[in-house]
Amino acid sequence: xxxxxxxxxxxxxxxxxxxxxxxxxxxxxxxxxxxxxxTTAQPGPSAFKSGETAGKRLNHIDLVVPKVAxxxxxxxxYFGLRRIVDRGDKLVVLTDGAxxxxxxxxxxxxxxxxxxxRTGTTTPKAQEAGGLDTKKPVEYxxxxxxxxxxxxxxxxxxxxxxxxxxxxxVEQPKEYHGAWTFFVRAPGGYFVEVFHQSRRGDxx
Numbered sequence: 359x360x361x362x363x364x365x366x367x368x369x370x371x372x373x374x375x376x377x378x379x380x381x382x383x384x385x386x387x388x389x390x391x392x393x394x395x396x397t398t399a400q401p402g403p404s405a406f407k408s409g410e411t412a413g414k415r416l417n418h419i420d421l422v423v424p425k426v427a428x429x430x431x432x433x434x435x436y437f438g439l440r441r442i443v444d445r446g447d448k449l450v451v452l453t454d455g456a457x458x459x460x461x462x463x464x465x466x467x468x469x470x471x472x473x474x475x476r477t478g479t480t481t482p483k484a485q486e487a488g489g490l491d492t493k494k495p496v497e498y499x500x501x502x503x504x505x506x507x508x509x510x511x512x513x514x515x516x517x518x519x520x521x522x523x524x525x526x527x528v529e530q531p532k533e534y535h536g537a538w539t540f541f542v543r544a545p546g547g548y549f550v551e552v553f554h555q556s557r558r559g560d561x562x
Contacts, residue, residue, distance in 0.1 A: 418451075418459040419504060422468040423546030424496050426450050429462045432545050436520055437506060460504075462546075465496060496547060503541065503549035511538040511554050518552070 423429045430450045433439040439460060443451035449467050452460045463471070473479065508514045514531050518540055521528045531540040531552075539553035 416458070418461055420461040420463055420471075421504075421546060421548065422463050422465055422496055424465070425545065426462045426464055428545035433460065436517060436524070436526075465494075498546075498548040501549075503551050505551040505553060508552060508554045514538050514540070514552050514554050 421429070426447050426449065430441070430452065433452055434441070439452035439454055441450060442453050442459070443449065448464050450462045452462070454460075506517075508517070511531070518528060518531055521542055526542060528542040529540055531538055533539075534553075537553040537555045539551055541549045541551050544550050
């Protein structure tokens with residue numbers, strides 16, 4: 359059964375520009391990835407009204423992972439994210455349906471982004487001095503993680519149970535800095551936090 363996230367890639371060719379991961383084109387509702395002709399419909403809320411937000415809005419995070427397919431399956435199965443861009447083992451863009459996109463890139467794509475930042479071109483070249491080494495294992499610094507906030511403690515517990523029943527190594531939720539939370543290591547080596555933050559310190 360097709361869902362509202364099953365969108366066909368929009369026809370057309372955009373300028374040969376590489377942005378770090380993907381970005382939402384303002385007013386057009388398109389996601390631009392690091393391929394010259396990559397555009398696709400972006401599900402999400404309507405445009406913000408004037409004065410509705412008090413700062414810049416986080417749109418996406420790009421994580422470089424050893425095996426894109428494994429992390430994609432992890433987030434689809436346990437966090438309900440849906441694919442809006444799929445370039446196999448090179449790059450995948452997932453959405454939560456509320457305007458945020460999680461990009462999973464291969465080390466090769468990370469190298470392309472690094473090259474664009476340093477040289478302004480995406481044309482493949484031999485490894486340059488100071489560039490990323492795609493043969494080196496992907497390593498995240500201690501404490502690095504991304505977080506999924508939930509509406510209730512019960513919602514946190516439900517995700518924990520799903521992970522546990524799926525054979526994923528995960529510790530039980532506990533109180534941590536005023537939140538009901540747990541951490542789980544994703545296939546790519548970084549941690550994912552699932553938590554509920556009490557607004558008034560009353561546990562709700």
